[in-house]
Amino acid sequence: MKVLVTGGAGFIGSNLVDACLQDGHQVFVVDNFSTGRRENIVADVPVYPFNIQDAKMDELFRKEQFDAVFHQAAQMDVRRSVQDPIFDAQNNILGTINLLQCCVKYQVKKVIFASSGGAIYGEQESFPATENHSQTPYSPYGITKLAGEKYLFYYALTYGLHYVALRYANVYGPRQNPRGEAGVVAIFTRMLLDGLEPIINGNGKQTRDFVFVKDVVAANIKALHYEKNGVFNIGTGIETSINQVFQKLVQLTGVDAVEKHGPSASGEQFRSVIDPSLAAQKLGWRPRHDLTEGLQETVDFFRNQNNAS
Ligand SMILES: NC(=O)c1ccc[n+]([C@@H]2O[C@H](COP(=O)([O-])OP(=O)(O)OC[C@H]3O[C@@H](n4cnc5c(N)ncnc54)[C@H](O)[C@@H]3O)[C@@H](O)[C@H]2O)c1
Incomplete structure (x- = not known):
């Protein structure tokens, strides 16, 4: 077609x-x-x-x-x-x-x-x-x-x-813009691989369907x-909290980072699934693709981008 x-x-x-x-x-x-x-x-x-x-x-x-x-x-x-x-x-x-x-x-x-x-x-x-x-x-x-x-x-x-x-x-996945406002997976992955510490909005218990x-x-x-x-x-x-995504990304990137929380984003939805x-x-x-597999592919993509640049 x-x-x-x-x-x-x-x-x-x-x-x-x-x-x-x-x-x-x-x-x-x-x-x-x-x-x-x-x-x-x-x-x-x-x-x-x-x-x-x-x-x-x-x-x-x-x-x-x-x-x-x-x-x-x-x-x-x-x-x-x-x-x-x-x-x-x-x-x-x-x-x-x-x-x-x-x-x-x-x-x-x-x-x-x-x-x-x-x-x-x-x-x-x-x-x-x-x-x-x-x-x-x-x-x-x-x-x-x-x-x-x-x-x-x-x-x-x-x-x-x-x-x-x-x-x-x-x-979420390969090619998502890590510098945009949306796309927590891309933003966190990029930051973790660059040695920066992502800040989770609010208590991080808000959930999304990834x-x-x-x-x-x-x-x-x-x-x-x-x-x-x-x-x-x-x-x-499946509902996954932002804290859970952060923890999985820390594991998959192998980076030594701890959860850091900032103020809640105003108007942010609490649960979405x-x-x-x-x-x-x-x-x-x-x-x-379950979340771990998908995140693994995403981390690999951003890591390869690092190696290529
Ligand atoms: N990423 C998500 O989680 C998500 C969730 C729900 C729905 N969507 C929808 O999926 C679609 C794709 O989103 P994405 O995440 O790939 O975003 P994206 O910003 O990466 O892709 C949008 C593309 O559209 C182009 N574009 C924007 N306005 C245009 C215009 N007026 N004329 C021509 N091109 C234009 C942009 O340059 C960009 O390439 C969007 O319609 C979005 O609303 C995305």
């Missing part, structure tokens, strides 16, 4: 590009390099350095006639969404609408959308959250992800667009072959 990966120079998008190439698809990337990096795209893939809001998207879709689109491009920094909700909505809502307009106009067969199981449910009332959990996002970013899902539903209803929205939990990037990529590939529309949680159903049963039932997807 001819597939477009928006945000293909980013963390998840670039891992997805690799998997699509391995599956024999013809892959194209649109990325404005706001956070993505050229070196993340290892193979010889056509890369269009456009903003997804750009009118040039129409010309690209007309020329290439994509079969499917994996929509990963987004402003994904929750804090930035709070500081600048207009910028956030421009990228995540207007950008998504521009993309969906192109998909409908040029009869793209399938759109797979990167939604968020961490941000859409807000402070959870039940654990793990199923897809039916109340959706009360606590941030502009979460609102834009929910809006993206609603637009998909609207375009499906009105124009017959086929879509799958995947609500990712906390994704899912390995290769499992998230596998879910996208399953979604490509799913014949219906749907919205699925892509997580592990999502139920992946529906994805197992409908997509035949299950996470294959």
Whole structure:
């Protein structure tokens, strides 16, 4: 198939590009390099350095006639969404609408959308959250992800667009940006390997559902072959505290570091964990990497980067 990966120079998008190439698809990337990096795209893939809001998207879709689109491009920094909700909505809502307009106009067969199981449910009332959990996002970013899902539903209803929205939990793994605001695994790993001491926000008992990037990529590939529309949680159903992640990383890096705590981050969710049963039932997807395996691969990746530089 001819597939477009928006945000293909980013963390998840670039891992997805690799998997699509391995599956024999013809892959194209649109990325404005706001956070993505050229070196993340290892193979010889056509890369269009456009903003997804750009009118040039129409010309690209007309020329290439994509079969499917994996929509990963987004402003994904929750804090930035709070500081600048207009910028956030421009990228995540207007950008998504521009993309969906192109998909409908040029009869793209399938759109797979990167939604968020961490941000859409807000402070959870039940654990793990199923897809039916109340959706009360606590941030502009979460609102834009929910809006993206609603637009998909609207375009499906009105124009017959086929879509799958995947609500990712906390994704971690190779190529995650260790210098960003999000991505505790990448940040801690980088710091530990550089001999720096990470500071855990608050008491570190806050929990997240950590899912390995290769499992998230596998879910996208399953979604490509799913014949219906749907919205699925892509997580592990396992809650892990930030303290536990820190301890595992200390072990895996072999660094002599002790837990240090700072003030809590304001507005930070306390517990987040999502139920992946529906994805197992409908997509035949299950996470294959447990946390230790995934963290080991992540540590190896960052260590090799050290050796290469
Ligand atoms: N990392 C996570 O834990 C997580 C969790 C839930 C959902 N998501 C979603 O998954 C997707 C990928 O996230 P990621 O972690 O790989 O982030 P990332 O920042 O590494 O990737 C996003 C990519 O999109 C590009 N981009 C951003 N705005 C763009 C625009 N307007 N036009 C063109 N390109 C643009 C960036 O340059 C970057 O390459 C995002 O949609 C994000 O919201 C991520």
